[in-house]
Amino acid sequence: xxxxLDIDPDNVDEICNKIKNxxxxxxxxxxxxxxxxxxxxGKTTTTINIAAALSLxxxxxLVVDFDPNQQDLSKILKIKPAQQPFCDYLQNYKKSxxxxxxxxYRLKFRNVEHPIGFDVIPAxxxxxxxxxxxxxxxxxxxxxHRFLSQxxxxxxxxxxxxxxxxxxxxxxALYAADVVLIPTKHNDLASLENAAVTIKRYIPQIGDxxxxxxxxEAANTTALPIFFNGGxxxxxxxNRANKAIKNIIDQAKQAKPGCDLLPYFYxxxxxxxxxxxxxxxxxSAHIPNATFTHKPAVYTHINVRDxxxxxxxxxxxx
Numbered sequence: 001x002x003x004x005l006d007i008d009p010d011n012v013d014e015i016c017n018k019i020k021n022x023x024x025x026x027x028x029x030x031x032x033x034x035x036x037x038x039x040x041x042g043k044t045t046t047t048i049n050i051a052a053a054l055s056l057x058x059x060x061x062l063v064v065d066f067d068p069n070q071q072d073l074s075k076i077l078k079i080k081p082a083q084q085p086f087c088d089y090l091q092n093y094k095k096s097x098x099x100x101x102x103x104x105y106r107l108k109f110r111n112v113e114h115p116i117g118f119d120v121i122p123a124x125x126x127x128x129x130x131x132x133x134x135x136x137x138x139x140x141x142x143x144x145h146r147f148l149s150q151x152x153x154x155x156x157x158x159x160x161x162x163x164x165x166x167x168x169x170x171x172x173a174l175y176a177a178d179v180v181l182i183p184t185k186h187n188d189l190a191s192l193e194n195a196a197v198t199i200k201r202y203i204p205q206i207g208d209x210x211x212x213x214x215x216x217e218a219a220n221t222t223a224l225p226i227f228f229n230g231g232x233x234x235x236x237x238x239n240r241a242n243k244a245i246k247n248i249i250d251q252a253k254q255a256k257p258g259c260d261l262l263p264y265f266y267x268x269x270x271x272x273x274x275x276x277x278x279x280x281x282x283x284s285a286h287i288p289n290a291t292f293t294h295k296p297a298v299y300t301h302i303n304v305r306d307x308x309x310x311x312x313x314x315x316x317x318x
Contacts, residue, residue: 007222007263015222029062029155030316031148033177033221037194037202039164041183042229044072045287045297047161050181051118052296053308057317059156061118062102066144066173067163071123078294079103079122087126090139090147098151107299116299119155127169135168141206142213145176157316166202174206179222181315183229186241186280192226196248199223199264200256224315225267227279230287242276279314281307 007015034047044067051061065073068087073079084100106117130138148158160173174180182198184191207220233241245265252259268275286304290297297304 007267008260012225012263012267028152029148029158031152031158031160031176031178032316033160033162033170033173033180034183035162035170035173035180035198036182036184036191037164037166037170037198038184038188038191041185041188041191042287043164043183044070044076044161045291046181046183046229046281047159048073048076048296049287049298049304049308050312051157051159052298053305053312054157054316055116055118056298056305056309057312060154062121062151062155062158063105063118064121064144064148064158064160064173065123066121066160066169068123068125068127068169069163071125073161074120074122076291076294077105077120077296079105079120082122085126086121086124087130087139088124090143093147098147107295109299132168140213141168141172141175141209144172145214148176171206174202174221175210177221179224181224182226184226186228186231186233186237186278189244192241192244192248195226195264196252196261199261200252200259223264225264225279227281227311227315229281230283231280232283233280241278279311281311 032050034043034050036043047063051063054061063073065071065079067073080103082101082103084096086101089096089098089101101121103120103122104117105120106115108115127135144160152158160177162170162173164170180198180203182195184195203221203223207218210218210220228241231237249261249265252261262269265278266276268277284297284301284304284307286301287297290300290304293300298308299305
């Protein structure tokens with residue numbers, strides 16, 4: 001388990017560099033949960049295109065579709081079912097092989113010798129055949145963490161696509177993750193408010209569970225700074241978003257003295273610069289349209305490729 005890294009305005013650059021150094025100096029994958037309790041903000045397309053962008057940097061990536069209700073990631077990519085369904089594996093892991101739960105997504109490109117892509121653990125409808133109460137009894141939220149720990153040395157990155165709620169599947173993803181990437185939209189107040197709830201409530205709650213069931217010294221998952229997922233901001237829109245974020249930050253401080261959300265919303269802010277820049281993925285019709293081709297937009301459109309290369313460079317690559 002990683003050492004706890006607490007972010008504040010004075011050390012945000014240092015913490016980001018530490019995360020990047022950890023990634024570059026260890027054979028263990030960085031496990032990333034892509035999460036926001038708000039639906040409709042593009043978590044799945046973000047997960048797919050981050051995986052594709054990382055593969056272009058020759059990184060070995062595993063994607064976990066851990067949303068069996070919607071199964072959007074598996075459907076978009078037309079992932080073939082794995083030899084062993086994931087739910088069955090988690091219940092019978094002592095007599096099962098991990099590799100039987102993993103499918104491969106690869107595309108052949110002109111003038112490229114080898115196919116490019118990533119591995120996927122497909123969504124499994126088997127989870128839906130078990131009632132939520134019974135599911136928690138059969139498979140505890142730490143099982144995904146245990147499973148991924150066994151294959152971390154086979155990948156550079158493990159990305160978990162999560163459902164928009166805080167129940168078994170999203171809790172398991174946060175439990176298993178080293179870091180949480182939180183997409184938001186500048187014009188969706190709920191997505192910004194839910195990002196704050198994730199940072200100040202859900203992550204500490206899961207951290208407590210880790211310490212009870214795993215190790216007393218186990219760390220909380222580290223929340224990465226938010227980003228705007230799809231948006232062409234004019235000055236008026238930027239001002240509205242900044243006003244909403246200021247209210248969220250102020251309310252958090254009032255509710256719990258010492259709770260400082262500023263570096264999670266404005267990672268480049270200092271008292272000297274007052275920099276309130278937030279990384280933004282611009283709108284692109286190619287991203288949703290790519291779902292009809294069953295290919296990540298990163299693989300088929302240069303501008304989308306550039307957007308996501310910037311994102312992975314900002315958050316993950318040295």
